[in-house]
Amino acid sequence: MNHKEKETPLRRLEELERLAAAEGCEVRREEPMSRHTTFQIGGPADLFVTAPEEAALSRLLAAAAEREVPVLLLGNGSNLLVSDRGVPGLVVALGAGLRTVRREGNRLVAGAGAPLSAVCSFARREALSGVEFLWGVPGSVGGAVFMNAGAYGGEIGQRVERCRLLTPCGAPQEKSCAEMAFSYRESACQRDGSTVVSVTLALAPGEEEEIHAQMEDYFRRRKEKQPLEYPSAGSVFRRPAGHFAGALIEQCGLKGRRCGGAAVSEKHAGFIVNLGGASCADVLRLISLIQETVREQTGVSLECEVRRVGR
Secondary structure (H helix, E strand, O other): OOHHHHOOHHHHHHHHHHHHHHOOOEEEEEEEHHHOOOOOOOOEEEEEEEEOOHHHHHHHHHHHHHOOOOEEEEOOOOOEEEOOOOEEEEEEEEOHHHOOEEEEOOEEEEEOOOEHHHHHHHHHHOOEEOOHHHOOOOOEHHHHHHOOOEEOOEEHHHOEEEEEEEOOOOOEEEEEHHHHOOEOOEOHHHHHOOEEEEEEEEOEEOOHHHHHHHHHHHHHHHHHHOOOOOOEEEEOEOOOOOOOHHHHHHHOOOOOOEEOOEEEOOOOOOEEEEOOOOOHHHHHHHHHHHHHHHHHHHOOOOOEOOEEEOO
């Protein structure tokens, strides 16, 4: 029996906790994930760490891989449904050094932890056009690249020139847009387990007033159509070929349907909202009900877009 086999899961977490503290990370035990997701749902993370910069993140990933401790990288928590029983192992949030945005010519280099709102605002101030459609999307750069987030006909992958990544073992690598293999709500990161550190976005010179007007138009449309007044994880289902998920759900009479504290939004049936005190179990029951009803009544199978994580 080797040394790793003799170690208990608790011992491995304790070692990671000491390493994280030595790296200058903020460390918390049993941190409720409901505090870190836009759904406001989720049990405790065994070990919750905020990595201040890339070097610390790299060493944490390497140490976790060596000890076979599972890792969840957390952005803005906007596309996550976390188990009521919490998340085993290590959850890593991205600190200030991984949230920076800077200009290089007509490009922006944004850290993975930077909110999309910060990227859009920075681009507007610099009179650079190309990311207006992301204004109002409640995610981070890393999460957006991971799932190739998009809206109103645009996808972030269309603006990515290259990405700086860390492998699951913490080794740095660079990938071009082509190597990222973007497709509808997918990227190479989902297949190889790599972590986005920063992204270079290719933009175009524009007029600040026009960029601002376009951003405000997108936000107005979102506010009119989406239930921004309630906690949610965004659009729950992928767009099925030839259909819109929200329209199918509404057609099946499911608007307003509830399971516990979770409900199909009255404003947009493609959203499930937390009306107060909703659990992961409530949301999963509602998702199953929607999928079964839509399949029975229309023959269309709805696939979840929201990532389910945890125990």
